[in-house]
Amino acid sequence: MTIRVIKGVLSILLVVLVSACASNAKQNTSRSDVANLSEINLLKQQRSELQFQFSRLADEWWQRRGELTDTGSDFPLISNNPDTINEINRLLRQKNNELQQQLKVLDQQVEARKRGELAGNKLTLLLKYAGYKKSHQEKSQAVVASQIELMQGETRIWSLYSKKGVALPSIRVTLSETNHLFIAGQLIAQLDVNEETPSFITSVTLYGQQIYAVGQLDMMLAPTIKK
Numbered sequence: 001m002t003i004r005v006i007k008g009v010l011s012i013l014l015v016v017l018v019s020a021c022a023s024n025a026k027q028n029t030s031r032s033d034v035a036n037l038s039e040i041n042l043l044k045q046q047r048s049e050l051q052f053q054f055s056r057l058a059d060e061w062w063q064r065r066g067e068l069t070d071t072g073s074d075f076p077l078i079s080n081n082p083d084t085i086n087e088i089n090r091l092l093r094q095k096n097n098e099l100q101q102q103l104k105v106l107d108q109q110v111e112a113r114k115r116g117e118l119a120g121n122k123l124t125l126l127l128k129y130a131g132y133k134k135s136h137q138e139k140s141q142a143v144v145a146s147q148i149e150l151m152q153g154e155t156r157i158w159s160l161y162s163k164k165g166v167a168l169p170s171i172r173v174t175l176s177e178t179n180h181l182f183i184a185g186q187l188i189a190q191l192d193v194n195e196e197t198p199s200f201i202t203s204v205t206l207y208g209q210q211i212y213a214v215g216q217l218d219m220m221l222a223p224t225i226k227k
Helices: 003-065 082-114
Strands: 122-134 146-151 154-158 171-175 180-183 186-190 200-206 215-226
Touching (some): 003 082, 003 154, 082 146, 146 171
Antiparallel strands (some): 122 215, 171 180
16 A cells, blocks of 8 residues: 555545544534523523512512512613523512512511501491493493401402302402502502591403403492591
8 A cells, every 4th residue: 555545545534533523513512502592491481480470479569568669680681691590580589588578577467457466457348339341241240249358458359249149250459558449459549547438439450360351340339447
């Protein structure tokens, strides 16, 4: 075998070896990219869940306590950097834990008021007349009259029924620490223990557990708030 032939064979082997190394490197890079993308997607999913939880807790705190939650942050709202998303998630967990603890304290205060150990106002809310209309329907269903009682800072679920005995979407009713009345997450009235509030007519949009409205509740309410 001549030197020229040997050199030719070695050149071919070198090309094959380099190609194989390049192929392996490309495969490793591709696998690494897929792993990084999966990690980022998981972190983003966690961030979305934490943001939803924060929104729900902050809204409950606003309605019950009457205070806005600090939503400020030095981090961008959108990022593909895993370290940045991790830090955003850490801060969201911290804020959610703080809100949960604050709401627990508020729950304890409400229970203390019910036992007479802590001063606070009590609301009796009478539903005198009401009509419920589903979305995309013209005819309303007459609603059975009922009432609900709440302590200052409390949220309760109000179960309503049509006069035909059909269960309607339940609604959340809140009397805030500042005596604001919320129904289905919507501010309805500012109550005053030193001033009688006459019966009034109002309307709320009901969403149930859905994004879109499921119906509308038109009602006449008679609130009585006392110390």
